[in-house]
Amino acid sequence: MMINELLKNRVSALGFESGQIDQDTIENLISAATRTPTAFNLQNWHFTVMQSDEARQALCKAAYGQAKILDAAAVIVISGDLTGYRHLAERLDASVQARLLPAEVAEGWVQVATQAFHDNPQAQRDEAIRSASLAAMSLMLAATEAGWASCPMSGFDPDAVREACVLPDNLLPVLLVAIGRRAQPDQQQKHRVPLSEVMSVR
């Protein structure tokens, strides 16, 4: 399906039918999402697949009781890594070794990233949200193409989600993505405002 069709056909599912999704499919979707770009190729993200009943219940509570979390076939918590820049040299090394990136460019990036993020909590948070959100969109489009409905959720208590996911403090939960079969198969995408309201030319 063309990307325009995927984007038009995707809806944020109002509810899910009960059902299962296998682990391979989930891993394929997450793997696709990791192809998303990040600043300096930071790959500053983490994907937590909420599988056990206990983990789902805790997550549901952390997200103000949203029933989709219990009903969906899978829920993936996408977090951004606030301190991802600390691993940048190591992460770029594989690209340098494979001659995909000149060593001096990689070194320069590490310097610039360290300057940008070290001791700058707002920049760390902004970048964590940016990267995790970019990845979430890839994940949802991959799910749509594979025939799965999805619903992104940003209404939750981040500390409680971190606890439910057993995440360290450097990971900031950014979006929960529920995946499954729509309870309302005829659900249509909500209206969008005309382009002229959200676009300008300079």
Place this chain on the structure above:
Amino acid sequence: MMINELLKNRVSALGFESGQIDQDTIENLISAATRTPTAFNLQNWHFTVMQSDEARQALCKAAYGQAKILDAAAVIVISGDLTGYRHLAERLDASVQARLLPAEVAEGWVQVATQAFHDNPQAQRDEAIRSASLAAMSLMLAATEAGWASCPMSGFDPDAVREACVLPDNLLPVLLVAIGRRAQPDQQQKHRVPLSEVMSVR
């Protein structure tokens, strides 16, 4: 092309050849991006197409002189609307009128969104970055499918970008997306870490 192929084939272009892109194509890409989901269907984004030489020069300066901004066929500044929740009732009305959303659900969303964002600058900023980033990924995938290379850029002075784009204070520049023809057609995507490093199951 399948979404997995699009994700694997996309690269963040290291440079652009000179060339042009027509306005219809740009509008089609932005239109596709507006199909991206937002919390409560806020549509809290704005797309500024940088067309004039003067605007490009100002943007280039605001982005620390990155040459891609001058070389690309188009540069689109994607901003998030910090106060998008103020227009939510109005934006949901079209979906209510079209019976895509029950009126009482829309009213509930407006209440919850107002509680979440009113007098909460951090929540406003987080949501602005989240929505603009989700949209940026859709835009880049649509561009890839249409045969255009792209490069997302988050290294810039937001106030200077706002000035170059003539944006009001409620719009936060989140990502610059340059679009054009790659200077290095054989450029390959950089390495990604194994899935096990960025995924866990609970």
